[in-house]
Amino acid sequence: MRRILWFRRDLRVRDNPLLSFEGEVLPLFIFDPAILDELSKDDKRMGFICHHVQHLKQELQERGLDLAIFYDTPKRVFETLAPLGFDEVVASGDFDTYAMARDREISHLLPFRLVKDTYVFNPDELLKKDGTPYLVFTPFYNAAKERFTPLHVKECVPATQTLFPYMYTAFDKDVLGFNAPTPTTLDPHYALERFALEHYLSARDFMAQEGTSRLGVHLRFGTLGVRELLRHLATQKKEGVNTEPFFRQLMFREFYAHLLFHFPSLETQNFRYSFQGVPDVALHQAFCEGKTGVPIVDAGVRELLQTGFMHNRVRMICTSFYTKHLLLPWQWGERFFAAHLLDYDRASNALSWQWSAGTGVDPQPYFRIFNPYTQSAKFDKDAVYITRFLPELRDTPAKTLHNEAALFESNHATYPKPIVKHKEAREKALAHFERLR
Ligand SMILES: Cc1cc2nc3c(=O)[nH]c(=O)nc-3n(C[C@H](O)[C@H](O)[C@H](O)COP(=O)(O)OP(=O)(O)OC[C@H]3O[C@@H](n4cnc5c(N)ncnc54)[C@H](O)[C@@H]3O)c2cc1C
Incomplete structure (x- = not known):
């Protein structure tokens, strides 16, 4: 052949x-x-x-x-x-x-x-008993656990192959006309070695810690195969590590691919509710430049712009703020993430944005609105993450950075006051969604 x-x-x-x-x-x-x-x-x-x-x-x-x-x-x-x-x-x-x-x-x-x-499963491999796709994660996850066998992660054995004679010229990346610096996260096995799987559950939400694997980009481009990653998990499990929380997140990745496969329109269109957000270029711009005056949101955006990565909890806080406090169309924000995330994946990104906007398949509806200040107080208490990406706030006490009233009172020379008030924005969003649902 x-x-x-x-x-x-x-x-x-x-x-x-x-x-x-x-x-x-x-x-x-x-x-x-x-x-x-x-x-x-x-x-x-x-x-x-x-x-x-x-x-x-x-x-x-x-x-x-x-x-x-x-x-x-x-x-x-x-x-x-x-x-x-x-x-x-x-x-x-x-x-x-x-x-x-x-x-x-x-x-x-x-x-x-x-x-x-x-993926571990083909997108049509896990279906409900009636043959229709799962719309809720937990039953999908239970089915994944039930159906999962060692065959799903069996290593592929290389066969004897001979090379078809063709022009295999040297790769000249300059002809592509890009001038991007090479990111530092190049070796998936180095990332895997550094990753403390045993602390994943307790550390993963604290953005200043390196509590997550940073493997997203490698899974995206297949520089690390998901089967190899799962075999690594199996070894760790044998050594007594609780690997389930991490496996669960990998199954979210599968779930989103499964959803997009069955409902391609989810890439750009709401699954439920008719609300679309209120287009406002100035607010969108402030968000994209990390100039909303809400420290955890701006730190997240600056992390994204500087490194091509944003911590998962911060992604949730930022997207809730974007779609609820700023009432902007989730599709605009999704495109902004798509342009900058190294691990950008159409399914995970669009579906996660829909989750935040409350428009997706998720049964938890639109009225889930994160308070960015209580989130940062809980997950970045000493503002280590915030000040890493907003060095201009290094002399501001952490308490102030988690306190909306204090931020409105402070007169920082180079950092703006918040562009919205949490309580007012929350009420406005709820009224907007109530009207349009
Ligand atoms: C608004 C928003 C947009 C997102 N966009 C993307 C995206 O474009 N591409 C992407 O891979 N992930 C996306 N995620 C999911 C998640 O934030 C990233 O996978 C994770 O932050 C990557 O870091 P990590 O590799 O250290 O993750 P870990 O926590 O170490 O997780 C390991 C792997 O599991 C998968 N994973 C973990 N959490 C999720 C999740 N919630 N949903 C889907 N897969 C998950 C990823 O492949 C990840 O690399 C998004 C989340 C949100 C809230």
């Missing part, structure tokens, strides 16, 4: 199902202009991807293979390759709307086989 191995969200050789097909292969990666054209020239993800594409090419070369790299639309690439006598294209499943439409188009040019890699 002669196959094209299309690497996409699986930029690694270790435990990669694409390498378990015997025969002649043409491994390739495509820089797709439909995706690239939407990115800013200093997009941090491009630094990450370019590094890992180069690394993948080297690893394949060490196995006697190589990686052909294209800068073109997948359609044109496969139109060029189709006459060369390939039996099939093999790629790992990718389930957002764009990816599925793209794959459908390619399947008209060459036989197309999807293999399971990005």
